[in-house]
Amino acid sequence: MKLTHLMAAASVAALGTAAQAQETTLALSHWLPPTHPLQTTGMEMWIDAIEEASGGGIAIEIYPAQQLGAAPDHYDMARDGIVDISFINPGYQPGRFPIISAGELPFHIDNAKAGSRAFHEWYQPYAEQEMSDVTVCLVHLHDPGTLHGKEGQLLVPSDIDGKNVRPANGTTARMVNLMGGASVQVPAPEMREALSKGTADITASPWGSLFTFGAQDLVQSHLDVPLYVTVFAFLINTDSLNAMSEENRQVMMDHCTPEWSEKIASGWADAEAEGRQQIIDLGHDLYAPDDAQLQEWKDATAPLVDEWKQTVTDAGIEDADAAYDAFVQKIRDADSMVE
Template structure:
């Protein structure tokens, strides 16, 4: 073999290897900082795992801050319509479109462990939400960690402290609870929260520990108040999904890589990311000298009673829509109990 022939053979082999390594490129996007908990502890590691287990044949590109276009409330349609290959979705940002997801977002429904709540989310999805998400390929369904009240001024200590407060709410159940508590709820996606706080549009809002640093809540708020006990004041339901046609167009072995990184344990992984982020975020707020408080058990029971009113109203609303509201609440609570203390497989 001549030197020229050998060089040509080597170059052809390298070109074939490169083509094999970049067989599929998937573009996923989300709407928060890449340093937020879910991107940092789940989305980016998930992408790296997909690339490694596909032998480099799948390349996953992650775009934060909706860099591929659209807004956070439009994310589901961007995936469904093939504008992007996949992404992170909060169904509750489109109020009324996915009403069954609200069962897990109701007050004091899930525990403060995002990992436990995310196992519940996946199992509840398999029972009630497969039709809602039939036009996308679902990879994970999960919840974030405990939801707290973050506000300017001192911590919430009594029901009267809510009166007249303009508080950001992320979902319909959360805003309904805030209204019951006497606050003035303002629904908005998370990317708008920082600017709204800085301009005085809101006095605070309900959100997690983990999102606090990226939203500059150490600078823009003074106090962070949780409820007592094991159950979260509120929570939010998410999905990690990809375009159905893109998924189905993959070769069988590459679909198998996606499948191996989907489902119950992947959902739990997404939840675990929020638990890790909550610890990080709380530490930042404490280091800033902000007030970190927990309501008394007595005050928590008062708020829980208001939450029960929200749940009763929600059940009546679902019944009016022809949906089994009471049964969904019953099943959600049963799944929460069944998943307490659940551990990762393997």
């Protein structure tokens, strides 16, 4: 594999006859295993649609499992032209992308499918401000995640006190801190190692990802609520996009829409939801809070909303209250709000 093949400006471009479209090969890098449902049911479908719509003028090659760089580095990899397209979890760099972290707020989003479309629509006007050195193509969510512990009860916020917790993103890290826990910030591919070595007592994760990353045999206790979602984005190196023919560039942008964000998230959402029953089948302990206990969780996480508003105000948002209200309304209109 040659480095030149991976550099951003449309990796391979060949001029054929006048009747042939310009051909472009793009490198897409991500940090999930190649068997992950986001690749098998999402990325591959998206790529097939692009290749078909371009009449073979665009080819996209996938490099999974951190082959080209660590998970937290994927934004910079797209920005710097190390790859043409990258898949990122903005929450792996807490504080760097405060606006998009609205989607991480606990007890807000409970539907990764329609929620992905709605969140993309809400974030789109902010993307150029917050991620101006790349082209934001897709913005989507995973199915709601929760907390999974090695032992002991997971029922009320005080159960987090004094524990080491691997959060999913910067917002869940702050949640853990508010409850008296210590956050151990490692990406999902390192979840199993953190649990097995005792670095983490508890991990945040959607249900199915426990199996994807081999952690299902290291946890026994599960908080049975839709606690949070994580936001993801597909980014395109802007020079790569601009180097494409006008026709190919339009094909790419036609596949960078809220509708495609929902499509690419849907298969993964289904797979994550199936994981809960798999955990039940293993005989694990699921703790479902009653109404009063659930209110304890909501009260404990409520300060995160005001923290988000202050953070985005500091980042240049003139009316954080209006931005938050628009976010909630967009999610509610999509029937994706935790009520």
